Structures are given as structure tokens and as C-alpha cells.
Amino acid sequence: MNYQAFAALYDTLMAEAPYDKWIDYMQRQLNKSNLVGIRVLDVGCGTGELLVRLNAEGAEVVGVDLSAEMLAIAKEKCEKADFSPLLIQQSMTSLEALGEFDVVTVFCDSLNYLESEQDVLDTFQSLYEQLKEDAVLLFDVHSVSKIEEGFIGHTFAEDAGEIAYIWTSFQGEHPNSVEHELTFFVQNEQNYYERMLELHKQRTYPIEQYRQWLAEVGFCDITIQADFTTETPSNNSERIFFCARKKSKGF
Template identity: 30%
Template sequence: MNCYKRFAHIYDDLINEDIDYGTWCLKILNLCQILNVKKQDYLDLACGTGNMTEKIAPHFQNSWAVDLSNEMLSEADEKLRNKRLKINLICEDISKLKLNRQFDLITCCLDSTNYLLEEKSLENYFRGVFNHLNSNGIFIFDINSYYKITSILSNNTYTYDDEKITYIWENYLEDEIVDMYLTFFIKCKDVYRRFDEHHRERAYKCKTIEYALKNCGLNIIGKFDNYQDKNVTDTSERIVYVVNKHTK
């Protein structure tokens, strides 16, 4: 699968129009305050270009960020350095975490969990989080809902066009996995340069996510609709989970 390579260089130009990272950050930090989370060590999983890392890291003494794409980490490194933030950036698969330390807050935002296509990988990911989470720490992550992937993304085509970037986004859904084929045309002086990316996400039902969390020793303490104080419904598109280690 070819994803988050050349796309990394234009990622922020596209995503910042749709995602309110400031609101997400405020919700996460508010949850930390309510739950008395110690603001010592923070870990951002699938950090991408570091948008969430940039906003949350200043509130913690030490911060780490993990992503599988070297290209995304390169963008994150430049951004965080420009903000004079000292972050430990690590290229690693989130389903194979081996950082040899524990954290007070772990986040994994913007449906990165859906990129884990096998339930075994999902459980390995949750076990890794369990092993890296302090006893009083919390893990906050979100997923594209089953409804969004199967009813909205599904077998649809989307287009985008402005003065600098044009793309065609074609989706094909089969066996609860959506294959997303993106063709980009980027304006460089008077010439448009093309590149292609292929992304895959799995539609997980809540019961599958919640069974895996429980099986890995993680306890759900909060569940929200898109980082808002709203209950999840059958038509929620982004579901946010707040979990901690299960206490006997």
C-alpha cells in the first residue's frame, strides 16, 4: 500500500480545512484535568505531521510521537522545531510498540486505528498501549464509525479543486474494508504534477472495538461523538474513546 509519502508534503494544506485540532486538544486536556492525569509523559501515536503533538506537548514535561511514515515524521520534525518544541520522534508500527517506558497520556487521533485491518493487529495495538500506559494514565483515540465507512465513504467518489491542488478520491468497499484511491495534481509553476496514493481502512463495529479493549485489560471510561459532549448515535461519524487500565 502506497500511502503518506508525497502526500505528507501537502497533508496540512488539506486537512486543516476539515479538522479543528484546537477544539480536539481542548477536549483532551479538559479530560486530563477532570481525571487528574499527571502531565509528565505524553505519547502521540500515528502522529502524522504533528498537528496534535504540537498542541498537547507544551502541556507535558516530556513528549514522544510515533508514526510509520518517515515522510510524515520529516514534516512533523520541521514543524515542531520551528515551534521550538523538543519531541522524541520515532518511526514505528503502532501495533508493535516497544518504547520501554510508560506514559500518563496516550493519544491516537484522526481514525488511525481504522488503518489496522486485522483484529489481531488491533489487539496487539491495544496490548501495546496497555503496556505503555501508567496505572493512572488514560488513552484517548477515535475511529471512523462503521456507519461512516459503510454508508458515507463506501463506494463513492469525491473531488477537490483549488488553485494549487486538485484531487480525485475513489472509494471501493468490500468485506468491511474501504480501499481509497487518491490521484493528486499539484501545481508547480505552470505545470501540474501527478502522484497517486492508496489508503485502506477497516469498518469496525463498536462491539468489536470494545471487546478488544476489554480483552487487553483496558476499561472504557468515556465515549463521545467527535470530541464533543454528545452521546454516540447510529449516525455518528467519528467515535472517541477514553480508556484506562482495568482495575480489579
């Protein structure tokens, strides 16, 4: 299955995604009821759902994604919402200088698609360089238990009428990694169903490993919470949230 086809299906598959909860989490971390005047770089922006919501909250947004097809849909979506943010096709591991931002976000477990430990470390360095002094990086990742117990060995399926899918998850080649094999059946104009295949690989790491990498790059005041709450992660947590501040020169 090509990225163009997957991008077209993405919003349907993500219809129940808790985008507003990501916005709420961000507001809590910034101690703001709105985001007016905040400059945000959303990395792994996909089809732009968070960009639209952030703009509605008054933020100035820039989006980055590796997929040109995703960005094309994001462009249309943002224009329909009457704004035209800068959208850039780049890898998060090696972002060019895009200016300085108050916040960089990497939500919806986008970081888990990085293939190696060095990719994660390079990404943290790349994101650090996009931030103003005392600005913050916000991101979430799958927990180790979510990968090992919530995905591996499980099969998920849904029939949504025009789109149906079977999603099977297998042990990946690395510790705490998973391969998602997705088979889609998409109804075409002739009312036949086309079969499409997609393979997604994700990898996560223990919380302390992420903390160590963030500190190595120069982040400080690292706050770690779980599952859109203010609670400390437990063995049963599924999504781990990190807030890390870029050190000021006088720190």
C-alpha cells in the same frame, strides 16, 4: 504516489482538520484546563500538528508514526516551535518500550488503517504496555455508518489552486472497510500539473467489538462518546471516541 510526496501534501489537505477539538476532548477526559506536566505518547502523529498543540498546553510529548517522511516534517515543525520531542518510526502494533506515559493518543482515525482484527488487538496490547497504572488511552475511529454510508460509493473533489484532487471511495475486501482512491494534481515549478495516485485502505468495527478488545487487554472504565461531544453514539454518529483506563495492580 510515494509517501514522501504524500507527506508534503498532507498539511495542505488537512488544513481544515479540527486539531483544537482533539485537544479539547483530551482536556475534558483528563478534567484539566491545561496539560502541564502530562506525559503524552501521540501514536500516528503524522506531521506533528497535535504535538505542537500539546506542547503549547504544557505537555511533554513523544511522537510515533510509521512514515519517516511524516516524521521528518514533524521534526521541522516542532523545531520551528522551539522544542525537539523524541520522534520514533515504529508500527503501533508492536511498539518497543518507550517508558510510561500518563496518556496515549491515537487520533484522526489512525487506528482504522490497521488491516486485521489481530492488528487492532495487538495494538491495544502494545499501547497498554506504554501506560502508567491508572493512565488513559484516548482514540477515535470511523463509525460503521460513516464507512458504509459516508464513504463507500461517494466521490469528493476540490481545487485549491496549486493542488487539486479527486477522491473516490469503494467497498473494501472486508465488512465495514473502504478503499480510498485519490488522484492528485500538483502544480510544479514550471506551472505544469503533475498527476499522482494514492490508495488508502481503512477498516472499522462495531463499538461493542472495540469495547470487548479493550477489556480483553485489561482496560477498564471505558467511556464512549461521539463526534467531539459528550453524547452517546447514535446510528448517525460519524466519529466514535474511546477513553479507557489501565487497571492499577490493586484494582
